[in-house]
Each structure stands twice: as structure tokens, then as C-alpha cells.
Amino acid sequence: MDRLFDLLVVGGGPAGLATAHAAARAGASVLLLHRDARIGLPIRTSGGSWLFHLRQLGIPDHLHHPIRSATFASPNVQATTRFVTDDYAVALDVTKTYEYLAGLATDAGAEVLTGSRFVRTEQLADESFRSIYSQGTREFTVRARFIVDASGSARAVTAPLGLQPRPTRYGVGAEYEYENLSPDLHHCLLLVGSQYFPAGYGWALPGPDGRIRVGVGVLQPDTKARPQPMLDDFMASELPRKLGLVTGRLIEKHFGVLPSETPNERAVFGRIVCVGDTAMQALPLIGEGIRYCIEAGRVAGAAIASAAREPDAAATHLATYERWWRKRYGYEFWLAWKMNVRIASFNDQQWDMVAKVMQGLSPSSIARGLRSEIRPLELASFAFRRPKLALTFGRALLGGALSR
Ligand SMILES: Cc1cc2nc3c(=O)[nH]c(=O)nc-3n(C[C@H](O)[C@H](O)[C@H](O)COP(=O)(O)OP(=O)(O)OC[C@H]3O[C@@H](n4cnc5c(N)ncnc54)[C@H](O)[C@@H]3O)c2cc1C
Structure with missing residues (x-):
């Protein structure tokens, strides 16, 4: 008999580990599959x-x-x-942080299997999923009521099912x-x-x-x-x-x-949930993702545990995660995406202008700008002090974005 879990998490990066922790802490039985031999290695981020x-x-x-x-x-x-x-x-310290997140997940009762690559899944008549994973040349099967795709850019669960295209x-x-x-x-x-x-x-x-x-x-x-x-x-x-x-x-x-694409409209596909890079949860402006992935994983994990407890209301519980993300970060990510597209083609003069603008901003405004937490009052105050620079900068950075 295949073992049956409430949740199968694919990917042991910050998104998957935080999801596994939150779901297990809320009482769900969780198995996490991680392709690499160790959590947090090799390092693929700046941190x-x-x-x-x-x-x-x-x-x-x-x-x-x-x-x-x-x-x-x-x-x-x-x-x-x-x-x-x-x-x-x-x-x-990327490796130690991911190990810390893995420790939280296992302490809460999640099983974390390293060196285990998710291969494919099929949904059964009772709506659970029968999935195959490999360890070296050996293959194993496991059943789960819900699946989280936290495999980063691989989109290992959702791309083969045609639920999300692979990024271009x-x-x-x-x-x-x-x-x-x-x-x-x-x-x-x-x-x-x-x-x-x-x-x-x-x-x-x-x-x-x-x-x-x-x-x-x-x-x-x-x-x-x-x-x-x-x-x-x-x-x-x-x-x-x-x-x-x-x-x-x-x-x-x-x-x-x-x-690096348009922020996703959807993160939930029936009983398959996307978290982290799979759901485009890294801020497009500077590519900062780790803390967003942890936060999203915690919300998703709690929603999935509720869905596992009340399967008849699963769709409603999972929708709270999607709604939370849109409300909490929808605007910031949309703005960051617009800016990302513009700065991708900046020339040297435009970069000099950005540096000049930074010279006129307070440290906290710069920090918030890098996080796309741009406050209208701050913009107005800067425009009042440096009207010409503010106008040229605004046009270069946002173009027609704000009028849409
Ligand atoms: C060059 C670079 C620099 C960055 N710098 C920063 C930064 O300074 N700060 C910041 O906050 N963010 C940064 N980011 C973004 C950040 O790294 C990501 O947003 C974050 O790692 C995404 O976490 P995740 O858990 O969604 O995916 P990942 O961290 O990619 O984890 C997914 C894991 O799933 C595993 N996996 C894939 N396929 C399978 C499978 N079939 N079976 C089992 N496991 C599988 C992979 O091995 C991987 O370890 C950077 C990204 C890059 C590329």
C-alpha cells in the first residue's frame, strides 16, 4: 500500500520548507521531497x-x-x-537559514526526504494524488490529498500537467x-x-x-x-x-x-498549490524572493491544513491563500514588474539619473524603494524639492504604467 499524506511538498527551498512547517504545525501529515542531497546546498541565491x-x-x-x-x-x-x-x-547565511527552516518543519512532524526527485503525479478518483519520485535509479510511489509545487523555476508538478507554462x-x-x-x-x-x-x-x-x-x-x-x-x-x-x-x-x-515574468494571476489549481518562485513570488524589481517565499509558505501551509481537515470546503480554504497574496503584495509586485521591464533597457545616462535621485532620498526611502513600497507622500515631497529630476525619473521608470 502506498503511504497516504495530507500534503506532498515538492522542493526544499524556503517556500517548500516554510509550507511544510506551517502545514505540519497545524496538524497535517506532510512529506517533502527535495532533489538535492542536502538542504541549502548548492547555493543558488545571494541571500x-x-x-x-x-x-x-x-x-x-x-x-x-x-x-x-x-x-x-x-x-x-x-x-x-x-x-x-x-x-x-x-x-x-543561506545554507544555515534553509537548514533552520528544515529543522522547524521536521520538529513540527513533517518528513523531509533529500536526494528525492519528484517525477510525476496523477489524480485518482477520490481526488488524491498518486505520485512517483526517484532516489538514484529506484522509484517509489506515495499518495497525498494535496500537492504543493515549490520546485522553483523547474515547476516540476505544474508544468508537465499543463497548469502553468515553463517561464520564458x-x-x-x-x-x-x-x-x-x-x-x-x-x-x-x-x-x-x-x-x-x-x-x-x-x-x-x-x-x-x-x-x-x-x-x-x-x-x-x-x-x-x-x-x-x-x-x-x-x-x-x-x-x-x-x-x-x-x-x-x-x-x-x-x-x-x-x-522573471508578469506576476501570476493564479497560485491554486484545484488541489495543487504553487508557492515561491513557482508562483512568481520573488519581487521582480531586484529579484528578492526569500522572505516573500517564507511568508507565502506559512499562509499556504495553514490554508492547506484547514483544507485537509475540511475537504468539502477545500476550495474555500485554499482561496484564502490566493486572496491574501493578491491583497498583501499584488500592488507592490505589479509596480515592481512595471519598473523591471523599464530598467531592463536603461542606458548609462538613465542609470546616472537613478543615482542622482538616490542622492536626494533618505535611507529609509531608498530601502522602501528597493522593496517597491513606494508611498505617494514621499513621491510628492521629492517632486516638490527636485521637480525637474522627479519628472524625468518618473517618466523613465514608470512610463505609462500608472495610467493603466
Ligand atoms: C542569482 C540570484 C540571486 C538572488 N538573490 C536573492 C537575494 O539576494 N535575496 C532574495 O531574497 N532572493 C534572491 N533571489 C531569489 C530567491 O533565491 C528565490 O526567490 C527563492 O530561492 C525561491 O525559493 P523557492 O523555495 O520558491 O525555490 P528554490 O529556492 O529554487 O527551491 C526549489 C527547490 O526545489 C528543488 N526541486 C526542483 N525540482 C525538483 C523535483 N523534481 N523534485 C524535488 N525537488 C525539486 C530544487 O532543487 C530547489 O532546491 C535570487 C535568485 C537568483 C537566481
Whole structure:
């Protein structure tokens, strides 16, 4: 007999782990399948996030490293911001954070199977799913009442069933992690414009354990440029030294892809629920996804546990998750998407203008801008102080977006 679970979660990234935790904590029986041999390895993300939001999610402080200041460097302008309040950026220890989330899930009673690849599923007459997964060359079957597709850009459950197409536009990133020998271990760089990279944008993000992650990301197929050769050229040039970036031994290389498309209308397909990158829950502006995936996973997991308890009202319970997402983040993600499409084709002059605008903003406005939490009052105040710059910037960044 196949084992029967309330919930099968596919993918052990932040979205799947948070979903498994929340569903198990609410009383559901949960099996999570994770393709890789270990949780949190290999690293496919930079791990930048925000202190305030991580604390709200209960992620302990020892899992991240504070970023106290940031320089936004365009070809001819540099805007440096010092974060003075608790609203500052941090760099997560990605592996330890994902292990922490896995610990929460298993402590709540979820079973987490690593080295286990979901292969396919079919829905049976009683509406449950019979799924096949593999461990090496061996295949196993398992039954579950609900499935969460948290497999990231793979969309391992929903794409083969034709519920969601595989993405066609991706953020593609390459990142090297070095010993950080820079004098300031809490300063990060954001680099834009052709002087640094012929396409995309770059970053230098100091992390825990005296390390720094230097990376570049591009949007494909908007550009054919590949991030790794650009990163190699950058690191071999004089530019890091000129920017005050001093790196020691190369420790690790990270590569990742992130779907970058119009925010999804739907995250629930009958008894199959999408969470995380599968549901386009990374903010399109700068590709920040981890904390959104954790939050969405917690809401989805609780809704699925309610649906498992009351199968006749399953659709109603699952709809609360979809509605919550739209209400909580619908506008911010829509705005971030509009800006993403515009900045993808910015030239050097436009990047200089962005840097000039940043020079006139407070640290908290910059932090909120990077999270697309743009407040009309702040915009009005900036427009009052710098009317010409505000108009040119608004046109470049938003175009006709706000009139729609
Ligand atoms: C280059 C880059 C830099 C980024 N930087 C940041 C950043 O600084 N801050 C931030 O917050 N976000 C960042 N992101 C985005 C963030 O990494 C994602 O939004 C987040 O990881 C999505 O989590 P997830 O759980 O949905 O998917 P993932 O983290 O992709 O996890 C899905 C997991 O599912 C597994 N899987 C896939 N197929 C199967 C299968 N068939 N069976 C079983 N398991 C399967 C995969 O192995 C994978 O580990 C970045 C992304 C990229 C690509």
C-alpha cells in the first residue's frame, strides 16, 4: 500500500520548507521531497534581505550579517547611503537559514526526504494524488490529498500537467564568494551601467564569516550576455580596486535562475498549490524572493491544513491563500514588474539619473524603494524639492504604467 499524506511538498527551498512547517504545525501529515542531497546546498541565491522583515518572520539574528551602508554606483555618479534605523539590509547565511527552516518543519512532524526527485503525479478518483519520485535509479510511489509545487523555476508538478507554462524570461546570475579583505565588512555595492557590465547589474554583498559575494545578473532572453564571463572580466579588471573592493581567496561559486515574468494571476489549481518562485513570488524589481517565499509558505501551509481537515470546503480554504497574496503584495509586485521591464533597457545616462535621485532620498526611502513600497507622500515631497529630476525619473521608470 502506498503511504497516504495530507500534503506532498515538492522542493526544499524556503517556500517548500516554510509550507511544510506551517502545514505540519497545524496538524497535517506532510512529506517533502527535495532533489538535492542536502538542504541549502548548492547555493543558488545571494541571500540579501531586510532585518525588520526577517525578525517579523522569526528568523534568528545569528543567521544573517548586517549591511550598514550601501553605494549605488552608476557610470558617473555614486550615491552612498548609511542605514541609521533598524530598517537595514542583511545578508543571510543561506545554507544555515534553509537548514533552520528544515529543522522547524521536521520538529513540527513533517518528513523531509533529500536526494528525492519528484517525477510525476496523477489524480485518482477520490481526488488524491498518486505520485512517483526517484532516489538514484529506484522509484517509489506515495499518495497525498494535496500537492504543493515549490520546485522553483523547474515547476516540476505544474508544468508537465499543463497548469502553468515553463517561464520564458529568466534572471540568470553568477556569483563568487571570496574572503572579504575590504576595510568595511558591512558595506555593499550595487553596480549598474556599461562601465561595469555590458548588460544587467552587479553587486558586492558582504556576508557572515568574513566573506563577500560578488555577482552579476542578467535578464535572458532580453540580452544574450552570459553573467559568468562578465563577472570574470570584472574581477580581472582594475574596477574592484577602484571601488574599494578587496577580496582574498575564492571560496565558492554560486549560479541561479529566477523566473522573471508578469506576476501570476493564479497560485491554486484545484488541489495543487504553487508557492515561491513557482508562483512568481520573488519581487521582480531586484529579484528578492526569500522572505516573500517564507511568508507565502506559512499562509499556504495553514490554508492547506484547514483544507485537509475540511475537504468539502477545500476550495474555500485554499482561496484564502490566493486572496491574501493578491491583497498583501499584488500592488507592490505589479509596480515592481512595471519598473523591471523599464530598467531592463536603461542606458548609462538613465542609470546616472537613478543615482542622482538616490542622492536626494533618505535611507529609509531608498530601502522602501528597493522593496517597491513606494508611498505617494514621499513621491510628492521629492517632486516638490527636485521637480525637474522627479519628472524625468518618473517618466523613465514608470512610463505609462500608472495610467493603466
Ligand atoms: C542569482 C540570484 C540571486 C538572488 N538573490 C536573492 C537575494 O539576494 N535575496 C532574495 O531574497 N532572493 C534572491 N533571489 C531569489 C530567491 O533565491 C528565490 O526567490 C527563492 O530561492 C525561491 O525559493 P523557492 O523555495 O520558491 O525555490 P528554490 O529556492 O529554487 O527551491 C526549489 C527547490 O526545489 C528543488 N526541486 C526542483 N525540482 C525538483 C523535483 N523534481 N523534485 C524535488 N525537488 C525539486 C530544487 O532543487 C530547489 O532546491 C535570487 C535568485 C537568483 C537566481
